[in-house]
Amino acid sequence: MYHNVFAAAVLGLAIAIGLVTGGSYLKSAAIQWKSAERTVTVKGLAEREVRATLALWPLHFTVTGDALGEVQQGVDAQADIIRAFLADAGFKPETITLSSPQVTDRYATSYGNQRPPSRYSAEATMLVRTSAIDAVKQAMPRVGELIGRGVVLSPNYNYRTEFLFTELEEIKPEMIAAATADARKAAKQFAQDSGSRVGAIRSASQGYFSISDLDSYTPDIKRVRVVTTIDYALED
Template structure:
């Protein structure tokens, strides 16, 4: 009798053990399936995010502003010729006095005009030697209106016998570029964003954050042409400042 009970107990134990193993296997399989599902979802979601990260648009933004030069520099190159060096130098000295007097009548003080160079050369032809004395003087002023008036009267010097050479001319410079750079960069970036939004609208997407940005060079040119000074030529004090930025935006 005790042997029968013992056999029954062993049989029940084996049945329960087998059942528990089955449940454990099912639980393990369930966990494995769940892990595969979650892993597949995360992998797929990651690929989607990677794909979205590749969606971007590159646009350019432009900013322009008209400014007035605040510095005028007038280079006056002149020469005197004679059969001997002393005579040529005397003529050059007389021209220098005439130039200083010219600027004095226009209201410039003596320090506004300074000598910036001199050169002496000689040339012989059939036994005749000619000496040439070349000199340069420069006017530097922040009085733009007065500088313009001086240029308009430059032929008064020619009438007095001053022989102006190539290299003479007025140049106007805008020196306050750093003061307007931040606003112009912001304006160019805003213009780039506007272009990106139009692109996104046409393609059925939205503009995201900036992926990368590159600032171009600031360019200052004459507002009404390409005047660069030069002989007998007056540069314009009215300038145009221009900058182009390149911006790459994510597309959502």
């Protein structure tokens, strides 16, 4: 019986030790898990103003006539006038292209007994594609000269001048770095307020780069913007 009591005591002591050490391990694991959940999510912003690198300047014009040959001659004549105007403004021939004319039989689309004064109308577009941004800006106010020479310009929203920024890939790395630094600055402030310090990055996602006009009066200056979202670990 003595041996049985002794064995039971030993077993009980072993169980007690196991519970203590096991409980300590579980407590440590719980603390580590809880610590792993201590993160802060912040957003970083980077903005930059850049100059447009490409201009698309369409000069859309219309010609009317009662015969197709007459209309074609009118298109050629007005195209020559526009080319001369653009050459005088300093644009090279390789930056200028002429679209195929779109011809409409206005008699076929008219209703009733009233017909348009001319049967055919043709629309064409002379497009200037150039990196000479200043030359485009200086020439645009002079388009009234074309009207004085008999060119019937018909501008609309579909044929508006566009200024584009085409060198985004060159500034992407610097802007991403700036957005990341901005996010870390916000994380440090949060950590300071909470009595912690910023640890490693847990996850990060980069938003889309957006390019917009600086304002409606300065379309040749662009604002490039990117936002990054980063999860940082917080440490005591």
